[in-house]
Amino acid sequence: MQGPVVIIGAGQAGVQIADSLRQEGYEGQIFLVGEETYGPYQRPPLSKDYLAGVVTQQQLMLRTPDMLARKNIELITGVAVVSIDPAGRRVHLADGRVLAYEGLAFATGCRARPLPTSATVAEGVMTLRGIDDTRRISESLEKATNVVVIGGGFIGLEVAGTARGFGKKVTVLEGADRLMARAVSPVVSEYFLKAHRERGVDIVLGTKVTGLKGERGHVTGVETLGGKTYPADVVIVGIGIIPNTELAQSIGAHCEGGIVVDDCARTSLPGVMAAGDCTVRRTASGMLRLESVQNAVEQGKSAAAALMGKERPFVACPWFWSDQFDLKLQMAGLSAGYDQVVMRGSTEQNAFTAFYFRDGKLLGSDSLNHPREHMATRRMLDKKVGPTPEQAADPAFNFQTLLK
Numbered sequence: 001m002q003g004p005v006v007i008i009g010a011g012q013a014g015v016q017i018a019d020s021l022r023q024e025g026y027e028g029q030i031f032l033v034g035e036e037t038y039g040p041y042q043r044p045p046l047s048k049d050y051l052a053g054v055v056t057q058q059q060l061m062l063r064t065p066d067m068l069a070r071k072n073i074e075l076i077t078g079v080a081v082v083s084i085d086p087a088g089r090r091v092h093l094a095d096g097r098v099l100a101y102e103g104l105a106f107a108t109g110c111r112a113r114p115l116p117t118s119a120t121v122a123e124g125v126m127t128l129r130g131i132d133d134t135r136r137i138s139e140s141l142e143k144a145t146n147v148v149v150i151g152g153g154f155i156g157l158e159v160a161g162t163a164r165g166f167g168k169k170v171t172v173l174e175g176a177d178r179l180m181a182r183a184v185s186p187v188v189s190e191y192f193l194k195a196h197r198e199r200g201v202d203i204v205l206g207t208k209v210t211g212l213k214g215e216r217g218h219v220t221g222v223e224t225l226g227g228k229t230y231p232a233d234v235v236i237v238g239i240g241i242i243p244n245t246e247l248a249q250s251i252g253a254h255c256e257g258g259i260v261v262d263d264c265a266r267t268s269l270p271g272v273m274a275a276g277d278c279t280v281r282r283t284a285s286g287m288l289r290l291e292s293v294q295n296a297v298e299q300g301k302s303a304a305a306a307l308m309g310k311e312r313p314f315v316a317c318p319w320f321w322s323d324q325f326d327l328k329l330q331m332a333g334l335s336a337g338y339d340q341v342v343m344r345g346s347t348e349q350n351a352f353t354a355f356y357f358r359d360g361k362l363l364g365s366d367s368l369n370h371p372r373e374h375m376a377t378r379r380m381l382d383k384k385v386g387p388t389p390e391q392a393a394d395p396a397f398n399f400q401t402l403l404k
């Protein structure tokens with residue numbers, strides 16, 4: 001390929017595709033188009049250290065404009081791609097510009113799912129996806145007394161922890177009967193429930209938000225089924241995401257809860273790749289959605305290789321992390337479908353790993369302040385080796401013996 005490549009979305013996956021194209025030896029034009037006014041930046045600190053004021057906006061940036069310019073990557077920010085003409089191989093930007101392409105990649109990420117009831121009371125009700133959202137939340141928190149977080153998933157709990165660190169009265173309302181239920185096992189949910197409550201966060205499980213109360217357009221409370229109202233000056237909604245698939249769909253790419261890609265980040269359309277949060281990966285055991293930095297980076301590398309006509313499958317062990325208060329949770333592998341949980345370390349000492357097995361085979365682990373066990377799981381799963389449940393439970397057993 002020699003003609004221009006257009007990458008739609010200048011986030012973690014988009015910038016990786018651009019960088020990897022250069023590493024693959026591609027010398028043609030690269031356009032990296034993002035609708036946000038910022039260049040590529042990291043999102044994980046948005047609910048953690050950036051919200052807490054510990055890191056600056058500058059420190060969020062993945063690449064400076066200079067770094068991109070040195071690689072001859074043309075960054076266009078503050079402008080959305082509004083339509084694509086696949087027959088003419090052109091993308092149309094919101095400001096009227098038209099870019100011709102030979103290679104096309106979607107890295108459009110996703111958007112926060114809004115609360116259906118929020119339309120009635122706008123002020124003070126926020127979701128968190130970008131820098132501007134964190135800024136708005138941060139400003140509102142300064143004046144707030146009562147903070148209600150709707151959703152006890154990773155983002156909701158991270159924001160709850162940070163807001164509690166500011167001394168706010170924080171309530172988390174979760175619909176399921178345990179925290180982070182989609183991602184971790186009951187033992188880990190239980191640990192985090194206790195940890196949040198011990199640090200003063202009020203957590204309500206198995207509840208359903210039915211509406212918002214407000215005065216003069218500003219939220220004053222969150223109503224739940226059963227008639228209880230939780231007072232709120234600020235409401236942060238963390239109830240999941242919606243992948244940005246509309247553009248890909250408009251040109252006929254197969255989408256099913258994300259742009260469907262194979263292990264090499266190829267969509268159903270020849271020569272069109274997709275990477276990151278906007279994708280869902282077709283695997284032998286069904287469609288796999290991963291919303292993580294690792295996935296964006298690895299699929300970005302695969303997409304660049306695929307644009308160059310090469311196969312670079314992303315099949316490494318998935319991993320993810322979440323920081324809540326001083327607690328570092330690290331997840332490795334895919335534990336869905338486990339039939340046995342084996343613990344190493346202890347919840348009392350705030351350092352443990354829950355290893356998940358099916359039919360005696362290691363599927364993954366969740367580690368709390370246990371980085372060695374987390375890394376060992378990743379390496380074992382990548383090497384397709386694993387301990388027995390007895391070995392995993394035995395703190396004297398060294399996983400390195402399996403990794404030699």
Ligand SMILES: Cc1cc2nc3c(=O)[nH]c(=O)nc-3n(C[C@H](O)[C@H](O)[C@H](O)COP(=O)(O)OP(=O)(O)OC[C@H]3O[C@@H](n4cnc5c(N)ncnc54)[C@H](O)[C@@H]3O)c2cc1C
Pocket residue numbers: 008009010011012013014033034035036042043044045046047079080081082107108109110128129130155244247275276277278290291292293294296319320321322323
């Ligand atoms: C608050 C928060 C905390 C997180 N914490 C963690 C964590 O601890 N660990 C972890 O692994 N992951 C975490 N994540 C997830 C991680 O940040 C994402 O998986 C990663 O950013 C995905 O990268 P992406 O490039 O696919 O999407 P994004 O980074 O979202 O980038 C997509 C970009 O495309 C742009 N775009 C969309 N449509 C268009 C268009 N039509 N034209 C132009 N531009 C467009 C968007 O504006 C956006 O800038 C967190 C995410 C959030 C929001």
